[in-house]
Amino acid sequence: MRTQVAIVGAGPSGLILGQLLYKAGIDAIVLEAQTPDYVLGRIRAGVLEQVAVDLLNEAGVGARMHAEGLQHKGFDILVGDVRHHIDLHGLTGGKQVMVYGQTELTKDLMEARATAGLTTVYEAKEVSLHDFDGMRPRVSYLKDGVRFEIECDFIAGCDGFHGVCRASVPKNAIVNFERVYNFGWLGLLSDTPPVSEELIYAKHERGFALCSMRSHTRSRYYLQCALTEKVEDWSDARFWEELRRRLDPQAAAALVTGPSLEKSIAPLRSFVAEPMRFGRLFLAGDAAHIVPPTGAKGLNLAASDVRYLSRALIEFYGGSSRGIDTYSERCLRRIWKAERFSWWMTMLLHRFPDTNTFDQRVLEAELDYVLHSVAGRTTLAENYVGLSFED
Ligand code: RFL
Numbered sequence: 390m391r392t393q394v395a396i397v398g399a400g401p402s403g404l405i406l407g408q409l410l411y412k413a414g415i416d417a418i419v420l421e422a423q424t425p426d427y428v429l430g431r432i433r434a435g436v437l438e439q440v441a442v443d444l445l446n447e448a449g450v451g452a453r454m455h456a457e458g459l460q461h462k463g464f465d466i467l468v469g470d471v472r473h474h475i476d477l478h479g480l481t482g483g484k485q486v487m488v489y490g491q492t493e494l495t496k497d498l499m500e501a502r503a504t505a506g507l508t509t510v511y512e513a514k515e516v517s518l519h520d521f522d523g524m525r526p527r528v529s530y531l532k533d534g535v536r537f538e539i540e541c542d543f544i545a546g547c548d549g550f551h552g553v554c555r556a557s558v559p560k561n562a563i564v565n566f567e568r569v570y571n572f573g574w575l576g577l578l579s580d581t582p583p584v585s586e587e588l589i590y591a592k593h594e595r596g597f598a599l600c601s602m603r604s605h606t607r608s609r610y611y612l613q614c615a616l617t618e619k620v621e622d623w624s625d626a627r628f629w630e631e632l633r634r635r636l637d638p639q640a641a642a643a644l645v646t647g648p649s650l651e652k653s654i655a656p657l658r659s660f661v662a663e664p665m666r667f668g669r670l671f672l673a674g675d676a677a678h679i680v681p682p683t684g685a686k687g688l689n690l691a692a693s694d695v696r697y698l699s700r701a702l703i704e705f706y707g708g709s710s711r712g713i714d715t716y717s718e719r720c721l722r723r724i725w726k727a728e729r730f731s732w733w734m735t736m737l738l739h740r741f742p743d744t745n746t747f748d749q750r751v752l753e754a755e756l757d758y759v760l761h762s763v764a765g766r767t768t769l770a771e772n773y774v775g776l777s778f779e780d
């Protein structure tokens with residue numbers, strides 16, 4: 390088999406890249422280790438920046454998102470019992486975010502691929518990368534017990550944090566930067582109306598909580614929890630009770646509970662691998678970086694990486710290697726700003742039992758400053774809606 394770009398991973402970064410390349414007439418094959426149902430069963434992101442929405446429109450997959458997604462012009466930060474409104478729209482000159490589940494977006498991208506008759510190999514096992522430091526890279530994989538090989542011009546490593554692509558790079562060619570937090574998020578999805586029209590990020594002495602949603606009838610809630618917690622120990626009733634304790638009386642009274650559709654614990658991590666290009670292999674999305682979900686940036690960064698990568702590859706086939714030569718540097722400038730923002734939101738809103746009293750007080754003062762200063766709220770809003778692209 391031969392293709393121009395072999396894409397490893399059918400998460401958002403691999404599928405958006407595939408769609409952008411298809412639109413540009415560049416041939417790609419996507420290899421995915423899991424089944425489509427497994428990929429669709431992972432409940433993750435919910436908030437898209439305007440620039441990600443624009444990119445999905447450009448990729449031709451924006452129709453259902455516009456029909457069913459929810460435009461949000463602001464969100465609340467709850468500290469103790471006091472709500473502070475962050476007017477994203479007013480503070481950023483009219484920008485907003487789109488609430489649309491990663492699952493729905495993935496479904497739209499899968500359907501677009503199928504409609505266009507593009508090749509996605511699901512349950513591709515033992516994917517391995519060959520000769521990406523030369524001119525003729527190859528990717529091999531096992532499907533139904535048979536080994537296949539794809540010859541290609543480029544490999545796009547879109548296979549997430551635990552994927553094979555980053556792991557295939559020689560150790561001395563890559564530098565990892567990491568910060569691990571000693572808590573996680575316990576998430577619950579339910580077919581109940583959201584507690585509020587906008588998202589509520591709650592800082593509470595019992596720990597952070599987030600009230601998010603997928604639609605007017607489907608809610609997504611998160612609770613900060615210790616890494617030692619086990620999902621099995623959290624009955625739905627226990628989850629709802631703990632969430633209610635972390636909300637203000639108005640939200641607690643408005644909370645509609647119901648059976649969970651999904652519950653899971655995600656550890657929080659900040660991680661960046663540098664560089665993101667190794668010869669003819671490019672890393673994109675979670676394969677290259679992880680942010681704690683507090684700033685809602687992970688999926689958005691995946692989209693911005695593949696925006697840069699698709700343009701770079703289009704430029705390459707048009708006769709210029711400038712885009713691929715600057716890919717890593719341009720992505721990383723945007724990534725580090727999102728890393729900073731996600732780390733900062735995490736520090737401001739979570740409970741850090743190990744932080745000494747002085748540091749704790751400084752963080753509280755910082756949050757107080759941010760919430761009560763127009764400059765503070767503006768910097769928060771500007772980063773939350775997403776920074777502009779440099780090009
Ligand atoms: P993914 O989604 O992990 O997809 C990678 C795909 O590669 C496959 N794979 C392989 N395929 C072939 N061979 C191998 N050896 C392979 N190894 C892995 C995997 O099966 C998978 O299908 O990475 P991608 O595409 O880069 O997308 C990244 C996003 O999924 C992630 O950043 C976001 O979900 C993060 N995130 C959020 N991002 C936002 O922008 N806004 C949010 O509101 C938001 N909320 C969240 C989040 C992530 C969360 N968790 C669970 C980590 C909330 C949570 C709780």
Ligand code: PHB
Nearest residue numbers: 433434435601682683685
């Ligand atoms: C979500 O809806 O899953 C979500 C929303 C905002 C975040 C993180 C997750 O910051």
